[in-house]
Amino acid sequence: MGNSLDDLFKRVLTARIFVNRDILRPDYVPDDLPHRQSQILRLAEILAPVLQGSRPSNIFIYGVPGTGKTAVTKHILKKIGSEGRNVGVSLNIAFINCKHDDTNYRVLADLCEAVGERIPFTGLSTSEVLKRFINLADASNRSMFVVLDEVDSLVKKTGDKVLYDLTRINNQLSRAKVSIIGITNDLKFTEYLDPRVRSSLGEEELVFPPYNASELEDILKKRSEGAFHGGVLGGEVIKLCAALAAKEHGDARRALDLLRVAGEVAERGGDIKVTEEHVRKAQREVEKDRVVEVIRTMPLHSKLLILSLHLLERRKGGGGITGEVYEVYTSVTKRFGVEALTQRRVSDLINELDMLGIANARVVSKGRYGRTKIVRLSISDRNLRDAFQEDPRMVAYLGK
DNA sequence: CGTCCACAGGAATGACGGGCGG
DNA sequence: CCGCCCGTCATTCCTGTGGACG
Numbered sequence: 001m002g003n004s005l006d007d008l009f010k011r012v013l014t015a016r017i018f019v020n021r022d023i024l025r026p027d028y029v030p031d032d033l034p035h036r037q038s039q040i041l042r043l044a045e046i047l048a049p050v051l052q053g054s055r056p057s058n059i060f061i062y063g064v065p066g067t068g069k070t071a072v073t074k075h076i077l078k079k080i081g082s083e084g085r086n087v088g089v090s091l092n093i094a095f096i097n098c099k100h101d102d103t104n105y106r107v108l109a110d111l112c113e114a115v116g117e118r119i120p121f122t123g124l125s126t127s128e129v130l131k132r133f134i135n136l137a138d139a140s141n142r143s144m145f146v147v148l149d150e151v152d153s154l155v156k157k158t159g160d161k162v163l164y165d166l167t168r169i170n171n172q173l174s175r176a177k178v179s180i181i182g183i184t185n186d187l188k189f190t191e192y193l194d195p196r197v198r199s200s201l202g203e204e205e206l207v208f209p210p211y212n213a214s215e216l217e218d219i220l221k222k223r224s225e226g227a228f229h230g231g232v233l234g235g236e237v238i239k240l241c242a243a244l245a246a247k248e249h250g251d252a253r254r255a256l257d258l259l260r261v262a263g264e265v266a267e268r269g270g271d272i273k274v275t276e277e278h279v280r281k282a283q284r285e286v287e288k289d290r291v292v293e294v295i296r297t298m299p300l301h302s303k304l305l306i307l308s309l310h311l312l313e314r315r316k317g318g319g320g321i322t323g324e325v326y327e328v329y330t331s332v333t334k335r336f337g338v339e340a341l342t343q344r345r346v347s348d349l350i351n352e353l354d355m356l357g358i359a360n361a362r363v364v365s366k367g368r369y370g371r372t373k374i375v376r377l378s379i380s381d382r383n384l385r386d387a388f389q390e391d392p393r394m395v396a397y398l399g400k
Numbered sequence: 401c402g403t404c405c406a407c408a409g410g411a412a413t414g415a416c417g418g419g420c421g422g
Numbered sequence: 423c424c425g426c427c428c429g430t431c432a433t434t435c436c437t438g439t440g441g442a443c444g
Contacts, residue, residue: 372407
């Protein structure tokens, strides 16, 4: 063991693959964002008035994941922030990831933090936190940008109450000014909104189209310049990463991930070049890591449900409808000696699995024979086994 | 063309653990 | 310490519905 570890360290140290792999990480904001020039200009145009002391319009930014929405926004805010310092205008900027902070309370708490007060992460009433934020923001007497990244997940979970409060905030401020930038992956998102919120929040709209394969290629080329040593990338490596990601709805994050992991695979193997074979390995690895991690940290009943889906699929060689799934699930819980959840709850869990990409659920109508949902797992047996690894009872049911 | 299946999924409600200010 | 409010998970009860069958 020690020996092979030594070997590995040695291989990693001698393999000269990366110069700076962080450049390929999803949260890295490059100075140059290829194929987003028009969005950058447009956004800058909308936000620039802040430098003259007026309040920029609120904006909605739409686009599927990995189209550079967040990167462009961060990029511009950074630029505006530094330009502001040059001309003596200081700004408050709150960047909130609503996927992570997906309750009204946490969003408001984050806003308070952005203007300089820590708020206990539970305990106060939401309206109290809002009040505090308004006072603090006003006292700071600055213009403020509130970026709500992935705001759709917030609204779907808790409704548009906070958004409504935020849009009205300017009326209650005498000195400070607040502009809201909402970023969403969901193109039909505004349908969920109260019309008043929709109109005041969507004063401006900006759409980020997905990248096509050749645009992804440009992005990867640009980033790989700083990330890799010269000449380590095999001829078609970038092309392949771009093509694979283009198939996945033009997700640049995905493409960068692939490229980075491919480099890491090569490094671990002590290879001096990154090849297409490494990319294919990386693709399997990226997928596996995601799935295994998600399942491993799930609560018991979700795991039991996944197990049930697996058993059902093996028994009848295909996806099952809700009724069948629930039947298998109840018998599984019995054998595990735990109480079954209600069908209503299980239906929510199924939807959760669908959103996470672990299962595939779609409603179908079988006419006379009812309206139901067909559910099937969308992960490989191998990954499932790895995810259940630390739970011997589950593994036993997987058989073989 | 209406019926009616087998659910989907919304609304109301409750149990629970946790932090606050006083 | 108490009373209050929070978010989360779960249950109960419910209304809504696409389309094959008759």
